Amino acid sequence: MGPLTYYDIISPEWNYVIALIIGFFFGYILEASGFSSSRKLAGVFYGYDFAVIRVFITAVLVAIIGLLYMGYFGLIDYKVLFIHPTFMTSAIVGGIIMGFGFIMGGFCPGTSLTAVAIGKLDGWVFTGGLILGIFFFSLIFPFIEKWYYAGDMGHVKITDYYGISDGVFTFWFAVISVIIFVASSLIKRRVKPIRY
Amino acid sequence: MSFWNENKRHTYWNPYFGGLMLGLLLILTFYITGRGLGATGGTKSAIVTTVEKVAPSYAKSSDYYAGYYNEKENPMKNWLVFETIGILVGGFLSGALSGRVRWRLQHSPKITSKKRIIFAALGGFLFGLGSQFARGCTSGAALSGASVLSLGGFVTMIFIFGTAYILAYPFRKLWI
Numbered sequence: 001m002g003p004l005t006y007y008d009i010i011s012p013e014w015n016y017v018i019a020l021i022i023g024f025f026f027g028y029i030l031e032a033s034g035f036s037s038s039r040k041l042a043g044v045f046y047g048y049d050f051a052v053i054r055v056f057i058t059a060v061l062v063a064i065i066g067l068l069y070m071g072y073f074g075l076i077d078y079k080v081l082f083i084h085p086t087f088m089t090s091a092i093v094g095g096i097i098m099g100f101g102f103i104m105g106g107f108c109p110g111t112s113l114t115a116v117a118i119g120k121l122d123g124w125v126f127t128g129g130l131i132l133g134i135f136f137f138s139l140i141f142p143f144i145e146k147w148y149y150a151g152d153m154g155h156v157k158i159t160d161y162y163g164i165s166d167g168v169f170t171f172w173f174a175v176i177s178v179i180i181f182v183a184s185s186l187i188k189r190r191v192k193p194i195r196y
Numbered sequence: 197m198s199f200w201n202e203n204k205r206h207t208y209w210n211p212y213f214g215g216l217m218l219g220l221l222l223i224l225t226f227y228i229t230g231r232g233l234g235a236t237g238g239t240k241s242a243i244v245t246t247v248e249k250v251a252p253s254y255a256k257s258s259d260y261y262a263g264y265y266n267e268k269e270n271p272m273k274n275w276l277v278f279e280t281i282g283i284l285v286g287g288f289l290s291g292a293l294s295g296r297v298r299w300r301l302q303h304s305p306k307i308t309s310k311k312r313i314i315f316a317a318l319g320g321f322l323f324g325l326g327s328q329f330a331r332g333c334t335s336g337a338a339l340s341g342a343s344v345l346s347l348g349g350f351v352t353m354i355f356i357f358g359t360a361y362i363l364a365y366p367f368r369k370l371w372i
């Protein structure tokens with residue numbers, strides 16, 4: 001039963017080899033999907049290219065469904081999976097700041113790394129800015145520490161928080177996803193194509 | 197050289213196929229490690245290590261850095277650092293196979309290269325800053341969080357995309 005490293009089915013010495021291999025596929029998939037291009041990524045906000053939202057939502061949907069089924073069939077111990085912790089205040093503040101970063105820079109951190117890999121100068125500059133931004137946070141950390149830990153709700157799932165079952169939530173998430181996919185095709189047809 | 201296929205430069209995967217592959221990779225990552233993917237964690241580890249080498253006394257006195265040095269493991273040997281190296285190699289190979297590897301600055305014809313550089317730097321800075329608040333970026337918080345139904349993952353995802361959509365109009369000159 002998974003997770004394999006948690007149950008010592010794979011010994012910890014393999015951790016970094018696995019990290020390299022998983023990173024390799026991550027980078028390959030992002031680049032092959034066109035995410036090394038800031039103009040392709042930004043298309044999602046102007047309606048001329050919806051690759052970002054299509055890849056992102058499809059991936060989330062596949063992962064949610066796959067992991068839930070693996071949990072039901074006892075292939076993975078869902079209880080020990082790392083649920084990203086919720087600190088409501090900083091989740092919202094961080095999301096807003098990253099939204100500014102996305103529309104101004106045209107990349108997110110993972111995609112900018114693939115841009116770096118293929119020689120995009122704007123990707124290099126974005127990654128440089130990224131390093132400075134993370135470093136800047138460490139400098140201001142003493143002043144925002146209280147705020148950073150505000151709204152601590154622990155490793156809570158959205159379904160537990162709203163008291164709905166995982167299956168029902170996933171069903172409606174899938175329905176909304178399909179609506180977004182169809183809507184994106186309809187919008188793209190009406191928007192003037194952009195060459196980049 | 198036939199290795200560099202110039203005709204495929206603008207040919208990308210079908211986005212639904214890319215999404216399927218990324219979803220399967222997320223499942224595999226959770227199945228093996230119990231955690232998801234990340235993109236800012238590796239960079240952060242590198243910064244933590246650098247600060248320790250350059251300014252050890254500051255690092256020890258700072259609440260932020262001290263937490264990392266109390267751990268026995270060197271942060272540079274962090275899982276995410278190796279994953280980040282993998283991202284670079286995988287991205288390079290995909291780009292190389294499609295003839296996309298070359299030095300290039302990409303921007304809308306309506307703005308100058310200088311303006312693109314300034315906004316790329318600002319955008320990167322803000323993304324780095326925001327990722328530290330949210331304890332992860334689009335990969336670590338939004339994508340990996342939402343995969344296991346994390347409330348914070350969905351909240352961060354909605355606020356990243358929501359904010360960018362609201363700002364799309366005032367910033368339109370940068371892109372269209």
